[in-house]
Amino acid sequence: MKRTLILVFGFFLTLNYLQAQDAKPVSKNGPVITFDQKLRDEAGNIVWDYGTIYKDSNGDSYFRFTNTGKEPLVLSEVRSSCGCTVPRWPREPILPGKSDTIKVRYATNRLGVINKTITVMSNAVNNPVILRIKGNVIEKPAEVVPEKKPVGAAQPLNKAK
Numbered sequence: 288m289k290r291t292l293i294l295v296f297g298f299f300l301t302l303n304y305l306q307a308q309d310a311k312p313v314s315k316n317g318p319v320i321t322f323d324q325k326l327r328d329e330a331g332n333i334v335w336d337y338g339t340i341y342k343d344s345n346g347d348s349y350f351r352f353t354n355t356g357k358e359p360l361v362l363s364e365v366r367s368s369c370g371c372t373v374p375r376w377p378r379e380p381i382l383p384g385k386s387d388t389i390k391v392r393y394a395t396n397r398l399g400v401i402n403k404t405i406t407v408m409s410n411a412v413n414n415p416v417i418l419r420i421k422g423n424v425i426e427k428p429a430e431v432v433p434e435k436k437p438v439g440a441a442q443p444l445n446k447a448k
Contacts, residue, residue: 318356318383320411322418326350335391337401337422346393350418353386356411364408365389372403372420391420398424 328334335348354360359380367374371394377387391405405418 315412316357317412318354318358318360318381318410319413320352320360320407320409320416321355322350322352322416332419333416334419334421337393337420337424339423339425340395341427342395342398342424343427344395344424346395348391348393348420350389350391350405351386352389354381354383357383358410359383360409360411362389362407362409364406366406366408367391368404371397372405374405376407389418391418393420395424398426 322333326333326335328336333350335350337346337348340346359382361380362376362378365374365376373392373394375390375392377389381387389405389407393401393403401420401422401424403420405420407416407418408414409416
């Protein structure tokens with residue numbers, strides 16, 4: 288019984304030690320990723336709103352950001368919630384005060400509501416940052432060609448007057 292208690296105690300002690308090793312000190316003078324205010328919704332979320340768009344239309348969105356911190360900002364990973372959303376981001380460090388853009392392409396060949404998240408992982412103090420895209424993709428209306436009447440064509444005579 289004593290042996291079991293010692294093993295359990297040793298396990299929890301080791302587990303506690305390993306958790307303490309994962310904590311990284313956050314520098315208050317580190318980089319800060321700040322997105323344009325015009326991308327914020329009423330709740331403060333960073334959102335690109337497509338509104339209602341047609342199937343197979345342009346699905347590009349652009350999230351402009353600035354490093355408002357005091358150290359270079361490095362975006363380590365930008366991942367989307369599904370394969371229909373493909374992000375592209377700068378791989379080189381963004382110096383303090385400099386800006387860049389994360390481009391997100393949504394595959395608009397799918398009909399329905401868009402509600403996807405993009406997670407931005409970086410060395411920023413405010414890491415991670417969640418971006419959202421939303422909207423609605425609808426079928427493009429069928430084009431109706433107006434009937435064209437020929438110019439100078441014979442008109443039926445109206446003999447009854």
